[in-house]
Amino acid sequence: MVVFEKPHALCDVPLHYCPGCTHGIVHRLVAEAIDELGIEGSAIGVAPVGCAVMAYDYFNCDMVEAAHGRAPAVATGIKRAKPENIVFTYQGDGDLASIGMAETVHAATRNENITIIFINNAIYGMTGGQMAPTSLPGQVTQTSPYGRDVKTAGFPIKVSELLASLDGPSYIQRVAVNNVKNVKQAKKAIKKAFENQIEGKGFSLIEVVSSCPTNWGMTPQQALDWVEEKMIPYYPLGVYKDKTSEEGE
Amino acid sequence: MQVKTCRKGIEMPKVTFNEDLCKGCGLCVNACPKQIIELKKDVINKKGHSPAGMTDQSKCIGCAFCATMCPDCVITVEK
Numbered sequence: 001m002v003v004f005e006k007p008h009a010l011c012d013v014p015l016h017y018c019p020g021c022t023h024g025i026v027h028r029l030v031a032e033a034i035d036e037l038g039i040e041g042s043a044i045g046v047a048p049v050g051c052a053v054m055a056y057d058y059f060n061c062d063m064v065e066a067a068h069g070r071a072p073a074v075a076t077g078i079k080r081a082k083p084e085n086i087v088f089t090y091q092g093d094g095d096l097a098s099i100g101m102a103e104t105v106h107a108a109t110r111n112e113n114i115t116i117i118f119i120n121n122a123i124y125g126m127t128g129g130q131m132a133p134t135s136l137p138g139q140v141t142q143t144s145p146y147g148r149d150v151k152t153a154g155f156p157i158k159v160s161e162l163l164a165s166l167d168g169p170s171y172i173q174r175v176a177v178n179n180v181k182n183v184k185q186a187k188k189a190i191k192k193a194f195e196n197q198i199e200g201k202g203f204s205l206i207e208v209v210s211s212c213p214t215n216w217g218m219t220p221q222q223a224l225d226w227v228e229e230k231m232i233p234y235y236p237l238g239v240y241k242d243k244t245s246e247e248g249e
Numbered sequence: 250m251q252v253k254t255c256r257k258g259i260e261m262p263k264v265t266f267n268e269d270l271c272k273g274c275g276l277c278v279n280a281c282p283k284q285i286i287e288l289k290k291d292v293i294n295k296k297g298h299s300p301a302g303m304t305d306q307s308k309c310i311g312c313a314f315c316a317t318m319c320p321d322c323v324i325t326v327e328k
Contacts, residue, residue, distance in 0.1 A: 001327065001328050002325065002326070002327050003262070003311055003313050003316075003326040003327060003328045004313040004316040004317070004324065004325060004326040005325045005326075006322040006325070007322075010322065014269075014270050014296070014321070015320070015321055017320065017321075018272075019272035019273060019274040019298065020272070020274030020275070020276055020320065021320055022320060023320065024319075024320025024321050024322070025318070025319075025320050028320075028322055179280075179318075180280060180314045180317050180318060183317050183318065184317070213274075219275070220274040220275060220276055221275060221276065221279050224276070
């Protein structure tokens with residue numbers, strides 16, 4: 001009996017991500033959710049700009065590449081044109097929380113029936129480790145060599161809390177992938193986000209607190225420890241909004 | 250000396266590593282509760298990394314923690 005194998009919804013190609021990058025784990029969780037719900041034939045993914053730009057090569061379902069930050073807008077169009085398909089976006093923090101903030105907030109407030117997987121690794125990975133909207137106060141990056149100064153650069157954007165303050169979105173949860181327990185929780189959350197869409201419950205966003213060992217200048221395990229010590233206290237895990245259970249009662 | 254053998258009728262977990270995909274990040278090494286995974290320092294795979302491998306298959310409990318933490322789907326666990 002096979003206990004664990006590569007999910008079918010993930011193509012049999014090597015991922016281009018750096019060693020220890022948790023993008024690979026989240027890709028696998030999304031693919032497992034697609035497999036378990038049997039939606040590989042009807043799922044349409046929207047890839048972002050950022051490290052995950054080549055996600056269209058990795059998922060076995062149909063994929064679309066959106067302009068930087070515009071994935072929720074593209075997903076809205078696809079979902080409205082083809083409501084029977086399951087539409088998800090996979091976005092990083094530079095894509096979703098910076099250039100794409102407007103699209104994200106408006107898709108959320110319209111309660112579009114789409115699923116968003118948001119990777120928060122507190123840095124711009126693909127371009128070489130610049131300060132992102134989600135970089136922690138005092139975090140050293142390429143563009144904040146003395147640490148993020150909140151007087152000039154402002155405070156990190158807590159996307160889950162921000163979107164949860166809107167009346168629109170149905171389901172907002174923040175998870176992490178720094179240890180086995182959190183990975184299993186993340187899998188449940190991602191599956192629920194897809195189920196919400198299948199049941200027509202509206203906008204679901206799962207924020208995944210991830211690591212970037214290369215640009216943080218750490219080993220993969222040190223990076224996961226840093227997630228535990230620094231990121232999770234600043235970005236507490238949990239369900240921030242759940243209109244789906246209210247409606248069910 | 251008592252020799253450890255598998256009880257009859259219970260299949261041992263089998264863990265296989267697709268070594269060519271491994272990037273040697275070592276997350277599986279730290280995830281293993283039995284500490285029986287290590288990076289093979291004397292082997293270099295196609296990607297130029299030292300791949301992870303198992304030191305003692307007989308101690309494996311088939312929890313699949315290693316595969317859960319692997320970012321590259323290198324590991325397949327059978328029981």
